[in-house]
Amino acid sequence: MRTLYIKRKKFLEWYFDNDMTEEIGETVRYNLIHSGNFKITDNDILDGVVYIPTEFVINQDLLTKKELEDEELDFSIPSEYKFKGDEI
Secondary structure, three states, X not given: OEEEEEEHHHHHHHHHHXXXXXXXXXXXXXXXXXXXOOOOOHHHHHHHOOOOEHHHEOOHHHOOHHHHHHOEOOOOOOEEEEEEOOOO
């Protein structure tokens, strides 16, 4: 299994610039109504996406030729994703 290191700040900026705030708003609303609390981490967000652009991958040498051409990660390839850079 490959481990891909993701640029944290770039990923989060992209995520919130791509109309994902509405999706998070609905999740927050649902959880507050049903349980009275809500918590989310950057890793929760990363785990919930169906694709990310390859430009956020630090170690691009592990990407397939198709991923580089498509400029998107293939989530069907078993991989571990970790944030690196811009650590909190």
